Amino acid sequence: xxxxxxxxxxxxxxxxxxxxxxxxxxxxxxxxxxxxxxxxxxxxxxxxxxxxxxxxxxxxxxxxxxxxxxxxxxxxxxxxxxxxxxxxxxxxxxxxxxxxxxxxxxxxxxxxxx
Numbered sequence: 001x002x003x004x005x006x007x008x009x010x011x012x013x014x015x016x017x018x019x020x021x022x023x024x025x026x027x028x029x030x031x032x033x034x035x036x037x038x039x040x041x042x043x044x045x046x047x048x049x050x051x052x053x054x055x056x057x058x059x060x061x062x063x064x065x066x067x068x069x070x071x072x073x074x075x076x077x078x079x080x081x082x083x084x085x086x087x088x089x090x091x092x093x094x095x096x097x098x099x100x101x102x103x104x105x106x107x108x109x110x111x112x113x114x
Contacts, residue, residue, distance in 0.1 A: 008050040011041060015054050026087075026112055030062050031079050032069050039067035084108055 017037040025033040040061045044051075051057040061067070079087070081101055088094060088108045095104045 008052045009054075010048055010050055011044040012054065015041065018055075021055060021058065024059065025062060028062075031083065032067075033062070036062050036067050036069060081105075 017034065021037075022033055025031075025036075030036070037058065040058050043049075043061075043066065044057075084101075084105045085095075088104065091108065091111050093104075093108055093111060095101075099107075
């Protein structure tokens with residue numbers, strides 16, 4: 001159902017990249033979410049677009065790869081080793097002594113919400 005035009009607004013000044021949006025992106029394997037958010041907000045401001053549901057519009061921009069961060073197969077470009085290390089640190093997970101990078105990445109992936 002489409003909301004009436006009167007309920008549509010330009011990008012709110014306080015629109016933020018919330019934890020639920022970050023979790024949604026991680027759950028779906030999207031990377032560079034902060035960059036995607038910055039791109040989306042700049043795009044929305046530059047065109048003075050109006051939406052009824054800004055979080056939904058942002059998720060659609062990520063799915064549609066408006067910022068052109070996905071690979072040629074349409075899937076998000078894989079995280080680098082450094083990105084996985086950062087993801088682990090965010091979650092309080094650190095590599096164990098002697099643990100391979102591959103095993104560490106698997107442990108971090110298993111800690112992600114399903």
